[in-house]
Amino acid sequence: MFGGKFKALAGVVAAGALALVVGASAAPASAVATPPDGAVTLYSGVFSGQSQSYTPAPGCTALPFAAHAEFNFSPVGFSVYQSTDCTGPALYFPTNDFHDFTDFDGRSIQFAS
Known part of the structure; x- marks a missing residue:
């Protein structure tokens, strides 16, 4: 009875956790502005x-x-x-x-x- 709903919920939780990890790891790279050419x-x-x-x-x-x-x-x-x-x-x-x-x-x- 709970098998299908539990698997669907587990999939949503796993996808959300992955999105948080990917989003957190991408943020610091954008924090450093590209230095100007020639400087x-x-x-x-x-x-x-x-x-x-x-x-x-x-x-x-x-x-x-x-x-x-x-x-x-x-x-x-x-x-x-x-x-x-x-x-x-x-x-x-x-x-x-x-x-x-x-x-x-x-x-x-x-x-x-």
């Missing part, structure tokens, strides 16, 4: 939090926050430094690249010449 975008978190985009320019640029991730869609590589004056320990990122670096506080950047 580097730095993030305070792992592609989250504060963000700022920079186009290639000569010299050193101090950052308004500690950077922990980058999208490099610029035509050149760049270095991110732990100091605010582009000296000391640095990480280099080539063009068309994205990385996170949570164990490194990026405080300034300098584009390759």
Whole structure:
């Protein structure tokens, strides 16, 4: 007597659970905006939090926050430094690249010449 109704209810519950899982997993991917072409975008978190985009320019640029991730869609590589004056320990990122670096506080950047 309950066999058919129970199977139908179980199917509806399973479909709803699948929709919730698929919907939940798709949401975070849309949270990160695509960085502009020709620029580097730095993030305070792992592609989250504060963000700022920079186009290639000569010299050193101090950052308004500690950077922990980058999208490099610029035509050149760049270095991110732990100091605010582009000296000391640095990480280099080539063009068309994205990385996170949570164990490194990026405080300034300098584009390759």
